[in-house]
Amino acid sequence: MDERTALRLLAADLPGAGDDAAIVDDLVVTTDMLHEATDFPAGTTRYTAGWRAVGASLSDVAAMGATATCAVAVYAAPELDEAELGDFVQGARDVCEAVSAEYVGGDLDTHHEFTAVSTAIGRTDDPVLRSGATPGDLLCVTGELGRSAAAVRLFDAGEVERANDLFRFTPRVDAGVELRDTATAMMDSSDGLARSVHQLAEASDCGFELDWDALPVHDAVETVATDDTDHRDLAAYFGEDFELVFTISEDELDAARAEIDVPLTVVGRATTGSEVVADGEAVPDRGYTHGGD
Template sequence: MKDTRVSSIGERALISVLSKIFKAPDGEEKGDEGILIGAGSDDCAVLDLKGEDCLVVTTDMLHRTTDFPEGMTPWQMGWMSAAVNLSDVAAMGAEPTGLVMAIGMPADTEIAFVEELAKGMQACAEFCGTAIIGGDLDTHAELTITGTALGRVKKSQLLLRRGARPGDLVCVTGYTGSAGAALEALQSKKPVSETVLKALFEPVPRTKEARQLASSGAVTSMMDTSDGLAMSLYDLSRQSRVGFRIREDALPILREVREFASSPEELTELALYTGGDFELLITIDPEKLKKVQNICNLTVIGECTKYEAGIVLESPECELTIIAQRGYQQLKA
């Protein structure tokens, strides 16, 4: 008998099912003129502001038991709740313009806990040049936070998951695998540096870097890596219809993470298949690389290929292996 539960298909497949119901119009189709990008295809929906700008909108839900690891402070929970939304705004190349946060909590929650939660949210918002502009409070069986972030960007600078072309360079900001190593350390009770722990507890939305990247004119596509580098590569591949050849020895991995990994296989697992880093995955016109090299900590990790070539990892010995389509997914059993 076919398994009909959502756990049998996971988050991405369910999004695809729901997007067909919502019938989100695409900017290239004759849909509602006010909606440039609808549900399902990108990090944010995009609304036409009838001038040279557009509005990007995203929402994300976090739960105490599934999204906040043991050891997080209320301030860090608040920071993360804002960061996951602001990272989506960054992925579109947009300037954040506000956050609306809804908090559901048990009735016996301490007031001091909620105050620290709010301070963390506001700190992250201020770091990204915006603020909490409203929200809602309610009782709930467990702490549940739903954020909605708004951003503004010129239509000519809007960055999408589609747009990459064979020959473009593949880059990432920051480091990969740090949050995954932190989570593994917590679960296995192994010691790890504060730097690595912060990657998990206090992810930094790349909003400032994203604005500069968008205005450079060098970026052909972009998204964030919150669900892991491998999963993000597949998402970008589907939308842009390109393949990727990623160089294993080019992956930017913190020294502490390299030392933490017990084997080369575990290091590859951390770098490719664990989520929570909230970095930007970017494709760049190779002729315009100089325009972005000094914007931020940006590493070229490979290049775009023909879609039929798939997504592969090239070892230092030039051996190719297929990068699997897996990473962090909600709802998956």
């Protein structure tokens, strides 16, 4: 059983689960495990790891259109080094502060592999789900894609400082809150844009037409991509980015842009049917599978 199948089984069985975060009363709750082998390339600082682990959960809170209340994290490593732990906690605190949430601690454990598990809690009375897109809605993303993909290449190349900078993203909590009344469907791009759009299509029972040329791609991708195919892979399929992918009525877009501090880019449109296509060709449903392929 691969992880995606397992996650589907879980979601099907749990009424509160299945979107980017679970919904309980006025709370949204999300938890994520990251570990060295799959999530923290050699050169990732503990400060970046703390920021990124907690940031990933805060991004799920953002994807629900919720305010971010607080986060906790478990830090597990072969040895509990005071400086490393301090750096991790500082990263966790700083990413919380960036979205006006409170970092309130967690648990420690010795573990043969460095592992971080973060849980974030947000509040909203009216969460934005993945299921509300209607044919005709514009498909948009916040910020720029490919940041983490470029970072991984830069870690491989030994450009560690730049890679760490790229790995520390700002969760889009403010944008998510501003979009909660106008976005018809929303999630984050952690599985890659292509897979995210497939997930919106499935949840909303619609199709999407993407415009590859419209994708807002981070400058760093230009410097690491080997050719055009690689460029698209990094921007649209690699994933582990934490931008919001959302749909919105065309009438609402200008007002949303005026309210939100990060760029919103239209990258396509919801369609009738169930296909996800770009420039007339089917977009494969592939992307990042956490802990998997």
